[in-house]
Amino acid sequence: MRTRGASGTPARARRARDGAFLTSDAARRLDEDLTAGRACEARSLEALMRAAGRAAATATLDAFGGTDFVVLCGPGNNGGDGLALAREVATRRRDARVSVWYPKGAGTNELYGELVRECRETANVEFVDEDAVLGMMRERATSAAATPRCFVDALFGFSFKGAVRAPFVNVLNALVALTNGDARETFTVSLDIPSGWDVDAGAPDDGDIFVPDLLVSLTAPKQCCATLDDPARGEPRPRVKRMAQTHVVAGTFLTDALCEKYGLEQIPLRVDSDREYVPLDLWRR
Numbered sequence: 001m002r003t004r005g006a007s008g009t010p011a012r013a014r015r016a017r018d019g020a021f022l023t024s025d026a027a028r029r030l031d032e033d034l035t036a037g038r039a040c041e042a043r044s045l046e047a048l049m050r051a052a053g054r055a056a057a058t059a060t061l062d063a064f065g066g067t068d069f070v071v072l073c074g075p076g077n078n079g080g081d082g083l084a085l086a087r088e089v090a091t092r093r094r095d096a097r098v099s100v101w102y103p104k105g106a107g108t109n110e111l112y113g114e115l116v117r118e119c120r121e122t123a124n125v126e127f128v129d130e131d132a133v134l135g136m137m138r139e140r141a142t143s144a145a146a147t148p149r150c151f152v153d154a155l156f157g158f159s160f161k162g163a164v165r166a167p168f169v170n171v172l173n174a175l176v177a178l179t180n181g182d183a184r185e186t187f188t189v190s191l192d193i194p195s196g197w198d199v200d201a202g203a204p205d206d207g208d209i210f211v212p213d214l215l216v217s218l219t220a221p222k223q224c225c226a227t228l229d230d231p232a233r234g235e236p237r238p239r240v241k242r243m244a245q246t247h248v249v250a251g252t253f254l255t256d257a258l259c260e261k262y263g264l265e266q267i268p269l270r271v272d273s274d275r276e277y278v279p280l281d282l283w284r285r
């Protein structure tokens with residue numbers, strides 16, 4: 001039976017409206033607060049990114065027992081989180097084969113450049129091109145002898161807007177096809193936002209969508225996750241709803257003051273936690 005609050009509002013709908021989720025704008029402001037040290041101790045972007053990559057790597061390694069990882073990295077900080085994760089995974093699971101697709105590269109960004117250098121020089125991560133990634137995805141559907149492979153989606157985070165542009169279209173389309181088809185021995189992880197989803201509105205309404213096996217929300221889930229189980233938005237499609245089962249939050253940056261400022265009291269992970277990530281079952285209580 002669904003529980004009701006004092007006002008008679010279904011509890012789950014009430015929680016969603018209470019602000020367990022961050023809009024793209026609030027997520028950006030919260031990250032600025034974290035680096036500026038407003039309502040918390042200041043941390044550099046590099047420290048935040050390395051901590052996010054480390055925690056997301058732990059969640060990924062706990063969920064996927066294989067040794068083959070392909071990390072898809074976009075042009076922004078979400079891609080930086082992916083680079084940090086790739087290095088962590090390759091360092092911690094020494095028998096792992098870790099490939100990174102990073103089509104735009106680090107450019108002049110020193111932090112991204114340093115993460116790329118560490119991947120190459122200290123962790124034996126291999127950088128691959130689009131043809132190689134598409135081949136690794138296609139092989140999933142055709143090879144009966146496929147060994148387990150994990151694709152990590154670090155393409156776009158909370159600054160994603162509009163329709164996907166080059167050079168990401170083919171790979172993201174292949175990821176959608178892969179996870180909607182008969183992909184053998186495939187595990188998918190998204191960092192912060194399932195790529196292709198509108199950060200505030202959620203999964204696209206029409207056509208196939210990419211639904212990862214594991215979503216690792218960083219600091220707090222974004223508004224797109226409200227479609228998982230918010231009766232006020234209507235029933236989510238079954239595949240989207242299933243994702244609520246494998247949704248964790250990572251990144252121990254939230255102080256009580258920040259939770260109050262952004263209405264995130266329900267987020268269980270705080271700055272003094274000794275756990276790197278926790279399952280988010282806000283929608284199932």
Ligand SMILES: NC(=O)C1=CN([C@@H]2O[C@H](COP(=O)(O)OP(=O)(O)OC[C@H]3O[C@@H](n4cnc5c(N)ncnc54)[C@H](OP(=O)(O)O)[C@@H]3O)[C@@H](O)[C@H]2O)[C@H](O)CC1
Nearest residue numbers: 048076077078157158159160161163164165192218219251
């Ligand atoms: N809270 C934490 O723990 C931390 C979170 N972090 C991560 O940071 C991202 C947000 O990073 P940000 O750089 O602001 O944004 P994105 O990673 O989403 O990248 C934005 C760039 O993506 C390109 N873009 C946007 N829309 C499209 C599109 N439709 N098609 C193609 N490309 C697109 C655009 O780049 P251009 O080069 O094309 O201009 C955007 O600039 C957050 O989600 C977390 O993952 C931090 O690491 C700190 C710790």
